[in-house]
Amino acid sequence: xxxxxxxxxxxxxxxxxxxxxxxxxxxxxxxxxxxxxxxxxxxxxxxxxxxxxxxxxxxxxxxxxxxxxxxxxxxxxxxxxxxxxxxxxxxxxxxxxxxxxxxxxxxxxxxxxxxxxxxxxxxxxxxxxxxxxxxxxxxxxxxxxxxxxxxxxxxxxxxxxxxxxxxxxxxxxxxxxxxxxxxxxxxxxxxxxxxxxxxxxxxxxxxxxxxxxxxxxxxxxxxxxxxxxxxxxxxxxxxxxxxxxxxxxxxxxxxxxxxxxxxxxxxxxxxxxxxxxxxxxxxxxxxxxxxxxxxxxxxxxxxxxxxxxxxxxxxxxxxxxxxxxxxxxxxxxxxxxxxxxxxxxxxxxxxxxxxxxxxxxxxxxxxxxxxxxxxxxxxxxxxxxxxxxxxxxxxxxxxxxxxxxxxxxxxxxxxxxxxxxxxxxxxxxxxxxxxxxxxxxxxxxxxxxxxxxxxxxxxxxxxxxxxxxxxxxxxxxxxxxxxxxxxxxxxxxxxxxxxxxxx
Amino acid sequence: xxxxxxxxxxxxxxxxxxxxxxxxxxxxxxxxxxxxxxxxxxxxxxxxxxxxxxxxxxxxxxxxxxxxxxxxxxxxxxxxxxxxxxxxxxxxxxxxxxxxxxxxxxxxxxxxxxxxxxxxxxxxxxxxxxxxxxxxxxxxxxxxxxxxxxxxxxxxxxxxxxxxxxxxxxxxxxxxx
Numbered sequence: 001x002x003x004x005x006x007x008x009x010x011x012x013x014x015x016x017x018x019x020x021x022x023x024x025x026x027x028x029x030x031x032x033x034x035x036x037x038x039x040x041x042x043x044x045x046x047x048x049x050x051x052x053x054x055x056x057x058x059x060x061x062x063x064x065x066x067x068x069x070x071x072x073x074x075x076x077x078x079x080x081x082x083x084x085x086x087x088x089x090x091x092x093x094x095x096x097x098x099x100x101x102x103x104x105x106x107x108x109x110x111x112x113x114x115x116x117x118x119x120x121x122x123x124x125x126x127x128x129x130x131x132x133x134x135x136x137x138x139x140x141x142x143x144x145x146x147x148x149x150x151x152x153x154x155x156x157x158x159x160x161x162x163x164x165x166x167x168x169x170x171x172x173x174x175x176x177x178x179x180x181x182x183x184x185x186x187x188x189x190x191x192x193x194x195x196x197x198x199x200x201x202x203x204x205x206x207x208x209x210x211x212x213x214x215x216x217x218x219x220x221x222x223x224x225x226x227x228x229x230x231x232x233x234x235x236x237x238x239x240x241x242x243x244x245x246x247x248x249x250x251x252x253x254x255x256x257x258x259x260x261x262x263x264x265x266x267x268x269x270x271x272x273x274x275x276x277x278x279x280x281x282x283x284x285x286x287x288x289x290x291x292x293x294x295x296x297x298x299x300x301x302x303x304x305x306x307x308x309x310x311x312x313x314x315x316x317x318x319x320x321x322x323x324x325x326x327x328x329x330x331x332x333x334x335x336x337x338x339x340x341x342x343x344x345x346x347x348x349x350x351x352x353x354x355x356x357x358x359x360x361x362x363x364x365x366x367x368x369x370x371x372x373x374x375x376x377x378x379x380x381x382x383x384x385x386x387x388x389x390x391x392x393x394x395x396x397x398x399x400x401x402x403x404x405x406x407x408x409x410x411x412x413x414x415x416x417x418x419x420x421x422x423x424x425x426x427x428x429x430x431x432x433x434x435x436x437x438x439x440x441x442x443x444x445x446x447x448x449x450x451x452x453x454x455x456x457x458x459x460x461x462x463x464x465x466x467x468x469x470x471x472x473x474x475x476x477x478x479x480x481x482x483x484x485x486x487x488x489x490x491x492x493x494x495x496x497x498x499x500x501x502x503x
Numbered sequence: 504x505x506x507x508x509x510x511x512x513x514x515x516x517x518x519x520x521x522x523x524x525x526x527x528x529x530x531x532x533x534x535x536x537x538x539x540x541x542x543x544x545x546x547x548x549x550x551x552x553x554x555x556x557x558x559x560x561x562x563x564x565x566x567x568x569x570x571x572x573x574x575x576x577x578x579x580x581x582x583x584x585x586x587x588x589x590x591x592x593x594x595x596x597x598x599x600x601x602x603x604x605x606x607x608x609x610x611x612x613x614x615x616x617x618x619x620x621x622x623x624x625x626x627x628x629x630x631x632x633x634x635x636x637x638x639x640x641x642x643x644x645x646x647x648x649x650x651x652x653x654x655x656x657x658x659x660x661x662x663x664x665x666x667x668x669x670x671x672x673x674x675x676x677x678x679x680x
Contacts, residue, residue, distance in 0.1 A: 117600040123636045154605050157584035159552045159565050162602060183601045184556045187637035202631055209560025209656070253566075266504065272570035273517060279567070289658060290560055329504055499558045 003060060007033065011069065017436040018225040022055070022068035030071045031079050033058060038084035043355035043368075044470075045440070046449050047081060047088050048463040049095035051125045054078045055463075057438070057449065059355070064373050068438065068451070073101050080106035087354045087470055098189065099125035110138055113182035113502060124190050142168035142176040150484065154183045161498035165487075172483040177476045185502040192452075192462035197223055197297045197428060200459050204450070205292050207464055208500030213246040214443030215464065215500075216295040218450040221376070223297040223428075226437030226454050232423040235299035236378050241415045242282075242291045242300075243441070245312070248408045249278040250444040251401040252319075254495055258398055259330065261488040262339040270326050274319055281315040284308060299425030309416050316409050327402055340395040344478040344490035348390055354474055357446025357467040359404070360494055362388050363396035370442035382414050392478075397493040430457035443467065445497060466500030517571040521578065524671050525664035547579030548670060550620075551589035551613065555606045555642065556632075557596030561623040561656040565593065573659045580666055586612040591669065594646075595622045595656075597629035598639040610646040618649045618669060622662065627651050 011023030025033075033056065036042050045057035045066065055070045071078050080103035082089035092103035093112035100122030102109070116134035120127050142149075147168050154162035164180040188203055195203070204219035205212045217239055224231060231239075256271025283289040285308025294300050330336060346356070351364035361368060369386040371379040387403035389396040431454055438451045446467025453460045475494050479487055552565055568575045569582070583589050586609045598606055610619070621642040624630040629640040642648050652665040 113601075115601045117603065118636050119600075120636055154602065155553055155586075155609050159554075159562050159582060161554050161557075161559055161562065162605065183605070184554070184596070184599055185601055185637050186556060186597065186599055186632045187635035188632075190637075191632065191635050199631070206558045206560070206631060206655075209558040209563055212558075212560065253563075266507065269571060270507070272567075273572070276567060276570050276572050283658075290563065290656070292560070292655065325507060329507060333504065497559065 003063070003065065007067065007069070014070070014436065016226075016432070016434060017068070017438070018228065020066040020068065020438060022070060022436065024070045024072065027071065027079055030056075030069065030081075031084075033069055034079070034081040034084040034088075037081065037088075040352065043352075044081070044085060044087050045355065045447075046451065046463070046465040047091040047095070048451070048465070049099040049101050049124075050461055051099055052076075052101075054095060054101060055451070056081065057451070061368075066374075066438075066440075076100060077102050077104045079104050082106050082108065085353075087473065090473065091469065098123060100128075101125065113185045115182055123187065124193070137180060139166050139180075140176070140178055144170070144175070146170055147175065163498050167484060167487070169484055172485070174479050174482055174484055174487070177479045177487075179472060179476060181472065181498060182502050184499045186499075188503045189461075189463060192459050195459045197454075197457070197459070200452075200462060201296050202293065204462075204464060205295075207503060208466060208497040209290065210250050211246070211443040211445060211448065211466075211497065211500060212290050212292045213242045213295060214441055214445075214448045215450075216293070217243055218439045218441035218443075218448045219452075219462075219464070220295050220297045221439035221441060222437040222450040222452050223454070224437070225439055226435035226452060227297075227429055227431045228435075229298065229426060229428065231299050232426055233420040234303075234422045235424045235426075237415050237419050238300050238304065238424065239295055240378050240382070241304075241312075241412060241419075242286070242294060243443075244408045244411045244415070245278060245282050246291060247444040248319075248405060248412070249275050249282070251405050251408070252278065254492065255326075255330075255398060255401050255405075257495075258340070258394065258489060258492045259336060261492050262336050264333065264336045267326060267330060267336075270322070274322060274326075277315050277318060281308075281312045284311045296425070298428045299423070301425070303424050304419075309419075312412065313416060316412060319405075319409060323405065330398065330402075337395065339486070339489055340398060340493075341393060343394045343486050344482060344493060346392040346474055346478045348392060350474060350477060351392065354470045356470050356474055358442075358444070358471070359397050359400040360446065360467075360471045360474065362386065363400045364392035365390035368447070370440045370447045374440060376439075376441070378415070382411055384411050394489050394493040434460075445495065445500075446471065448500075464500075464503065466497050466503075468496040468498075468501040471496050472501060518574045518577070519572055521667065522660050522664045524668035525661070547581070548590045548666070549581055549583045549588055550591045550593050550666075551583055551586045551609070552593045553586075553595070553606060553609050555594050555596045555602045555626075555645075556599035556638065557623065557625060561595035561626075564656045564659050564662065565595070565622065567659045568662060573663055575663065575666070578663075578667065578670065580670070586610075587614065589613050589617070591618045591620055592646075593620045593622055594642045594648075595626055597625040597632040597635075598642055598645050600637055600639055603639055603645055606642075606645055619646055620650045620652060620665065620669065621648045622652050623657060624653055624655045627653060630655070 011025035097114035256268040259267035348365035
């Protein structure tokens with residue numbers, strides 16, 4: 001069995017791509033990589049385009065080796081990866097929408113983010129005028145006696161992001177769910193092109209509001225990798241502190257919200273109070289409740305404020321005091337367990353095939369956590385467990401979150417007690433002519449990947465991949481054979497990002 | 504559960520005092536609502552939230568309005584599931600081209616009299632997404648806006664100030680009409 005290293009020897013290695021290698025390969029190696037993905041030997045981390053090339057980030061699950069393989073597309077096509085490996089399908093459809101590069105042999109050539117409303121086709125490639133009349137979207141068929149369809153969205157009944165869900169049900173049982181996303185596509189990849197790093201990190205931090213820290217973190221690390229910049233120790237620890245506060249706030253909110261979708265409002269109320277306490281502590285310590293615009297290339301834009309550490313510690317003490325009773329309540333309420341246990345099962349092989357990150361993967365036996373597997377600083381120097389379960393139901397996803405709340409509390413305490421003194425930010429050099437960098441950071445939802453190429457210090461191309469890309473399709477799978485009324489529970493237990501996905 | 508409920512009888516309530524309505528918001532509304540007579544709303548407003556392209560940051564803080572600290576329902580403000588039940592549309596985000604029609608249709612589905620509150624910097628003028636091929640711009644490019652609440656995202660207190668200004672104004676209109 002060839003390793004990723006062998007594969008990279010097949011291609012032409014690109015200089016100045018850090019920290020993992022990038023190689024330009026020919027079509028036969030590209031297809032070989034696709035078949036290795038299909039056989040489960042490697043995991044797909046990302047697939048993105050440029051005006052005349054496509055790139056694929058791959059990880060060897062055994063060794064955690066990572067590489068990027070690139071294929072030039074002079075005739076505007078490339079061999080479909082999705083044909084062999086379904087997780088690539090939506091990514092390929094997006095490459096076609098944005099760049100006009102088509103995946104040859106793809107079983108699904110429908111547009112994905114492009115709803116025929118931009119006034120232009122292939123906005124990041126060779127632009128052409130949009131079709132005169134928007135073509136209706138061809139939803140997949142579901143046929144049989146007594147089936148009916150329920151169309152939901154894009155405007156939903158709650159305070160949530162817009163997307164469209166097409167359910168086909170037999171009585172109460174869902175036989176097919178098909179998603180249609182792209183409603184919140186803001187063209188962030190396009191806005192990144194030609195931008196400065198300062199504007200780039202601002203856009204990155206506004207890609208998915210609940211992961212503003214994770215995105216700014218991944219973007220900054222990718223830029224620093226490209227420039228070979230080492231960040232001061234204090235900034236390294238402060239970044240992890242911000243990331244753990246973000247994780248804590250989101251998990252606390254989600255645990256309550258999942259229970260609320262089972263009409264158990266008491267948990268929602270109590271978890272909402274704990275979440276608010278974390279946001280207030282973040283606001284007191286860093287001047288912004290969601291900690292936006294704090295992580296920047298070179299370090300952090302502001303240090304922890306006076307009394308900030310004490311406020312955070314007091315918040316953690318309070319959570320330690322209150323949270324166990326809520327966990328016990330969750331565990332001992334039969335009516336709640338009745339809704340979450342065995343609901344929305346994601347089988348481990350499917351989680352593995354889609355390289356599902358975050359609690360979605362870890363509740364289905366996939367132990368990947370970028371903080372542990374890739375061990376970027378300061379996590380290589382901190383003690384923490386990565387909880388893994390294999391049940392794969394809503395209940396397991398709740399329990400992973402519960403355990404991660406406990407781990408984040410411990411991590412924050414370790415960081416606060418070991419916070420080094422010194423500078424919080426370094427000057428960012430302009431760098432040489434062309435530099436490329438990639439970073440993977442563990443956000444609360446899973447691994448956020450950022451790849452970028454800088455030319456004379458400006459962004460020539462930046463691609464950000466949300467963990468949701470590989471989680472959304474799994475939500476379609478887990479709802480099958482569940483009742484319509486359990487969809488909110490399944491959906492909330494995944495809590496995929498719309499904005500991060502639509503970009 | 505009994506223990507938790509029992510505890511809540513003895514614990515101080517977490518709900519905090521309401522902030523004063525934002526002066527700038529009151530002034531903006533006075534212009535927006537003009538002399539038009541408004542139906543008396545009985546100091547209550549039903550709000551339909553519409554994400555027209557936001558990053559979800561504003562939604563997180565709008566959610567917070569429902570937690571025990573802010574508890575908007577005590578002011579007669581309540582989030583509803585359908586535009587047909589709403590007096591107010593709270594719209595976030597730079598309106599994306601893919602969401603434009605959905606926003607227009609939601610607006611037309613909301614019965615009169617209605618108010619539109621644009622929440623966040625993006626909703627004012629597109630924010631940092633202005634100029635993208637995929638973005639229309641601020642909410643007022645698509646539907647008329649009565650009140651802007653600035654911020655990225657605005658803190659719940661800022662939103663509460665804006666909404667209280669709206670309540671006060673609609674109430675005053677009802678008295679004078």
